[in-house]
Amino acid sequence: MIPFNQPTITELEERYLVDALHHSRLAGDGAYTMRVYRQMEELFGIRNVLLTTSGTTALEMAALLIDLAPGDEVIVPSFTFSSTVNAFLLRGAKPVFCDIRPDTLNMDESLIEGLISPRTRAIYCVDYAGVPCEMDEIGRIARDHGLFVIEDAAQAMGSTYKGRYAGTLSEFGCFSFHETKNYVMGEGGAIVLDQEKYMERAEIIREKGTNRRQMLDGLTDKYTWHDIGSSFLPSDLLAALLCAQLERYDEIMAKRRAVWDAYHQRLRPLEEAGKLRRAMVPEHVVHNGHMYNIVLPSEAVRSRLVAELKARGTLAFICYVPLHSAPMGRRLGWRAEDCPITEDYGGRALRLPLYADMTLEQVEQVVDQLTEIL
Ligand SMILES: Cc1ncc(COP(=O)(O)O)c(C=O)c1O
Incomplete structure (x- = not known):
């Protein structure tokens, strides 16, 4: 039997998982999560990144961060996973489906401008099969029309486009670490923010709309409700698995x-x-x-x-x-x-x-x- 997919698990994953169980936190943002952030900086030069419970919730966080609202339109390929679209459908925004290129099966960037209306707010593009879209042209279109770009790089960790890493090719990059991806934590993902200015709000959205992160960092002595949000941070046990995978x-x-x-x-x-x-x-x-x-x-x-x-x-x-x-x-x-x-x-x-x-x-x-x- 040749399976379609099989995660690669070694003694290192086992060791880190057991270590996390005894010496780190069961909840999120423990020592292994911090190690993963350092690994991502070393590997890809990524600085503003937050682990999430899935690629899906990373995409949902992006929709929250750009305040998508009912009536907004988002240009998105139809050749993708439901999560790419559900992420903004949950906010009431409407998908405007863009056809794909016959070669890479990625969104056809030459069709995007024809789909823009006064209600268009964002482009969610997808790096299908780990191959980044034509991000220079997509970025140009977004700048000319004042749109946000969210890169669904769920499948693309480690790929490069003109020497730049997937997930860093727009304002918001979303990775998946689902067990079918190259680097796994079971269920999990990450959102990469190209600008520091989004970090504070992203941390609040990820912590059920509270500033709990600021309290853990010693910046305040109590935490409270500041914004809309959900439970988007994964257990440090899963971060330990990912840490081992990124070491490999x-x-x-x-x-x-x-x-x-x-x-x-x-x-x-x-x-x-x-x-x-x-x-x-x-x-x-x-x-x-x-x-x-x-x-x-x-x-x-x-x-x-x-x-x-x-x-x-x-x-x-x-x-x-x-x-x-x-x-x-x-x-x-x-x-x-x-x-x-x-x-x-x-x-x-x-x-x-x-x-x-x-x-x-x-x-x-x-x-x-x-x-x-x-
Ligand atoms: C393009 C794309 N986006 C999003 C996702 C969702 O990722 P996750 O399963 O981590 O929620 C997938 C998942 O397989 C995917 O292929």
């Missing part, structure tokens, strides 16, 4: 990229024979080996492939079912034909098994199965 940052990155490269090399003959299209990464992007996705000639071929791979013990995964034509998207008034490229590629894209401890023999096995079936 280079090892995990190298292993995932080796699996990705092996797929890419071995799938070339199938691409040349017109059986599938391999993953596409622009030259100015260095990806983090998060996902290997192929595009098949038709949805029918994809369905057959998923079933036949499963029968052979290999679990391939349909990554995103487009949101605009999903039941909720349709309820919001969207129709399949509103994002034709998303609809087309969304029906044909397939994610192959990829995890750090996957062996090259297993990659061979998946490629052999693909060759046989296709």
Whole structure:
């Protein structure tokens, strides 16, 4: 059986978890959380960052920080996870779905300006498969039209765009450390703020709307209710897991990229024979080996492939079912034909098994199965 995903857990994760249990806090913001912040600064130069309970809640915090309100519009790709849209739908803001580029399957930046209205407040863009969007152009559009940009970098920790790290490419970057991501804490995430000025409010929003953080820092002797907020900080036990994973940052990155490269090399003959299209990464992007996705000639071929791979013990995964034509998207008034490229590629894209401890023999096995079936 080749699973679709499998976290890489070693004695280090075990040791830190047990240590946190006995020597740190069970609640949030303990010693391991602080260590994770230092690691992120060392690895990516990130300074203003807060761990959250998930990638989803990091995205929700961004919506709160920019005060999205009913009637506001947010431009967002439909080819993403429900969390990207739910984050601002919860504030009453409306999604305006933007179609994707056929190469990276990221939001097509050339369509964004055509979707801007007087009510547009923000762009939530998504670094699909760990490949950052065209952030220079998205940033230019946002500046010209006075919009916020939130980068959903849930899958993209460690990738770079023109030498800059994913998650730092706009005002707000959101990571996920869900067990399916490259670096995991079970359930968890982080919000990265490009400006110090957002930090104080972000800490309050994350602590149920209170200034508890200021009290813990000795800046006040009691804490009280200051703002809207929720319970967004994760247990230090989970931060201990993440701390171990980030200590193994280079090892995990190298292993995932080796699996990705092996797929890419071995799938070339199938691409040349017109059986599938391999993953596409622009030259100015260095990806983090998060996902290997192929595009098949038709949805029918994809369905057959998923079933036949499963029968052979290999679990391939349909990554995103487009949101605009999903039941909720349709309820919001969207129709399949509103994002034709998303609809087309969304029906044909397939994610192959990829995890750090996957062996090259297993990659061979998946490629052999693909060759046989296709
Ligand atoms: C693009 C994207 N955004 C957000 C999320 C949500 O992250 P989490 O599962 O940590 O809430 C995911 C999760 O898988 C994702 O792929």
